[in-house]
Amino acid sequence: MSTKIKTFVEYQQQYELSISNPEAFWADKADSFVWRKKWDKVLEWNFEDPNIQWFINGKLNITENCIDRHLSTKGDKTAIIWEPNNPDTPVRKLTYNELYLEVSKFANVLKNNNVKKGDRVCLYMPMVPELAIAVLACARIGAIHSVVFAGFSSNSLADRIKDSKVSLVVTSDGAYRGNKSMGIKKIVDEAIVSCPTVEKVIVYQHTNEPVHLVEGRDVWWTEEMNKVSSTCEPEIMDSEDPLFILYTSGSTGTPKGVLHTTGGYMVYVDYSFQNIFQVEDNSVYWCTADIGWITGHSYLTYAPLLAGATTIIFEGVPTFPDASRFWQVIDKHNVTHFYTAPTAIRSLMSFGLEPLENSKLDSLKVLGSVGEPINEEAWHWYHNHVGKGNCPIVDTWWQTETGGILISPLAGITPTKPSYATLPLPGVQPIIVDTDGNELLGNNVEGNLCMKFPWPSIIRTTYGDHERCRQNYFSTYKGLYFTGDGCRRDEDGYYRILGRVDDVINVSGHRMGTAEVENAINEHDDVIESAVVGYPHDIKGQGIYAFVICDNTTKNVETLRVEITNVVAKIIGPIAKPDRIQVVRGLPKTRSGKIMRRILRKVAEGDISSLGDTSTLLDPTVVDDIIKGALVPLKA
Numbered sequence: 001m002s003t004k005i006k007t008f009v010e011y012q013q014q015y016e017l018s019i020s021n022p023e024a025f026w027a028d029k030a031d032s033f034v035w036r037k038k039w040d041k042v043l044e045w046n047f048e049d050p051n052i053q054w055f056i057n058g059k060l061n062i063t064e065n066c067i068d069r070h071l072s073t074k075g076d077k078t079a080i081i082w083e084p085n086n087p088d089t090p091v092r093k094l095t096y097n098e099l100y101l102e103v104s105k106f107a108n109v110l111k112n113n114n115v116k117k118g119d120r121v122c123l124y125m126p127m128v129p130e131l132a133i134a135v136l137a138c139a140r141i142g143a144i145h146s147v148v149f150a151g152f153s154s155n156s157l158a159d160r161i162k163d164s165k166v167s168l169v170v171t172s173d174g175a176y177r178g179n180k181s182m183g184i185k186k187i188v189d190e191a192i193v194s195c196p197t198v199e200k201v202i203v204y205q206h207t208n209e210p211v212h213l214v215e216g217r218d219v220w221w222t223e224e225m226n227k228v229s230s231t232c233e234p235e236i237m238d239s240e241d242p243l244f245i246l247y248t249s250g251s252t253g254t255p256k257g258v259l260h261t262t263g264g265y266m267v268y269v270d271y272s273f274q275n276i277f278q279v280e281d282n283s284v285y286w287c288t289a290d291i292g293w294i295t296g297h298s299y300l301t302y303a304p305l306l307a308g309a310t311t312i313i314f315e316g317v318p319t320f321p322d323a324s325r326f327w328q329v330i331d332k333h334n335v336t337h338f339y340t341a342p343t344a345i346r347s348l349m350s351f352g353l354e355p356l357e358n359s360k361l362d363s364l365k366v367l368g369s370v371g372e373p374i375n376e377e378a379w380h381w382y383h384n385h386v387g388k389g390n391c392p393i394v395d396t397w398w399q400t401e402t403g404g405i406l407i408s409p410l411a412g413i414t415p416t417k418p419s420y421a422t423l424p425l426p427g428v429q430p431i432i433v434d435t436d437g438n439e440l441l442g443n444n445v446e447g448n449l450c451m452k453f454p455w456p457s458i459i460r461t462t463y464g465d466h467e468r469c470r471q472n473y474f475s476t477y478k479g480l481y482f483t484g485d486g487c488r489r490d491e492d493g494y495y496r497i498l499g500r501v502d503d504v505i506n507v508s509g510h511r512m513g514t515a516e517v518e519n520a521i522n523e524h525d526d527v528i529e530s531a532v533v534g535y536p537h538d539i540k541g542q543g544i545y546a547f548v549i550c551d552n553t554t555k556n557v558e559t560l561r562v563e564i565t566n567v568v569a570k571i572i573g574p575i576a577k578p579d580r581i582q583v584v585r586g587l588p589k590t591r592s593g594k595i596m597r598r599i600l601r602k603v604a605e606g607d608i609s610s611l612g613d614t615s616t617l618l619d620p621t622v623v624d625d626i627i628k629g630a631l632v633p634l635k636a
């Protein structure tokens with residue numbers, strides 16, 4: 001296992017080493033894993049095509065590294081603790097030995113159902129251990145998993161299934177969420193109607209609600225598991241063979257399938273996890289993210305298992321049965337490392353300190369934050385009331401495309417600073433550029449955040465459309481990977497992420513493309529056109545503000561709002577519901593027809609003091625009307 005950095009000086013030395021000789025640096029990190037064949041060359045890359053390859057011709061299986069290699073020393077150690085939605089439901093624990101058996105069996109189930117290396121398998125499931133088992137079973141046989149968050153609608157699910165030509169879907173009958181239970185299988189059924197590539201559906205029974213099994217297509221998880229043996233030799237994968245696809249929103253078009261490969265992803269997520277979180281052998285690590293997002297892939301499933309740690313899968317929500325749930329769970333399992341999103345912290349802050357009063361929280365050692373900028377108030381609340389002033393907060397900046405955390409403090413080793421992700425990890429070479437792509441050197445600068453050198457878990461392509469990958473990330477600034485984030489490097493050289501500079505909004509840590517939400521809104525029969533922007537939201541970080549033109553409608557505004565909201569929930573999923581919908585008679589457009597979003601953003605923020613020159617607009621009077629009808633108090 002790779003050695004952990006233990007002092008700030010060591011961090012600085014390692015950082016220097018990683019820049020002066022990246023290949024030697026990463027070869028050393030990769031050496032600690034089980035490879036069936038060692039790589040011939042550490043790295044080949046260019047950011048023009050882009051073409052990035054790590055550990056070339058190395059052969060391995062990531063599950064052998066997540067599970068098999070721990071069995072002789074840690075077979076009886078708990079790998080996964082499952083904390084159910086309802087605290088009265090019994091907890092489940094799987095040791096590394098048990099995880100080995102379950103993953104091997106489900107890998108055999110997949111094989112029995114005709115899944116072969118390279119096939120795409122879609123997982124649409126609640127947060128149960130079987131989701132992690134299915135992820136690992138895919139990796140065991142070299143199938144490419146595509147996990148779709150079970151809050152997405154049947155439409156969104158169908159789009160993702162079609163894009164990657166999935167042959168098998170794994171799902172469950174239903175899911176619990178707080179005091180509700182929802183059908184999941186029926187959403188899959190609706191989606192598959194338009195997905196001819198799907199041949200099989202495996203259904204895990206969880207809520208016991210009635211489901212309809214389609215003869216010849218649908219089978220029960222448990223029945224299939226009873227038919228197979230509990231050993232499955234791992235498929236030998238090339239280092240650059242795909243491991244998974246994960247769809248994420250961008251500023252244009254439909255969500256794209258970010259593709260990660262095997263060797264580099266494994267090395268980087270393990271290295272970053274061990275150094276940032278500094279887990280020990282007896283640590284209990286809890287990442288609250290859903291496996292449907294990248295955080296749940298990298299830092300709930302793969303990295304903790306690669307490190308031989310104990311990882312918690314939580315099925316529930318922070319406020320069920322009440323707002324003390326997180327704190328109760330921390331005491332119940334003696335959680336040492338807790339990793340959550342600012343939106344959860346802000347939402348729990350709003351309940352005051354009472355929900356914390358009956359919890360000791362004295363097992364905690366390290367706190368983590370991910371997904372969006374954490375404001376100073378939330379940072380201090382987290383630090384003082386959850387960490388009791390004793391736990392470093394690692395504010396981890398990264399993206400679906402980066403595969404792993406790129407900028408973050410190392411817990412207890414490097415300094416923290418409220419609302420700063422602070423310093424890049426060894427091997428990570430951030431650069432800040434102005435809009436023309438000129439590098440902004442030195443400290444006290446602000447601009448767009450790029451990377452000038454690849455790290456092992458960087459995106460390799462967008463599934464089925466390499467040009468889209470090139471255009472999105474590698475064409476804005478020549479020779480650089482562009483993150484889409486604005487960033488400041490302060491006087492001490494610490495990085496602070498300022499948020500997206502493209503048409504992506506970050507709602508409760510979930511990425512949403514404005515175009516995607518607009519397309520959904522436009523599906524409403526009475527909507528002629530719409531424009532969506534983000535605005536500051538106390539709990540969600542950003543909220544969705546939609547300006548819509550509805551001509552010739554006989555409906556009143558309230559009815560329209562409800563209907564439009566429902567359309568968006570149906571087309572994308574409830575997470576994309578607009579927070580505010582303003583019906584307008586026109587949108588601020590230039591003479592060439594381009595919507596001036598800058599103006600809409602200002603109105604949504606409630607700030608009309610600096611709208612800029614509106615005289616070049618096709619019809620400047622629409623702006624006055626929009627201001628009059630705005631849904632927030634406006635500052636002149």
Ligand code: PRX
Binds near residue numbers: 373397511
């Ligand atoms: O804007 C940044 C924000 O989330 C975006 C990436 O979203 P996604 O791919 O869904 O991954 C989220 C989990 C890694 C980034 O472009 N973001 C993520 N982490 C932080 C952040 N913004 C500020 N601080 C962070 N720690």
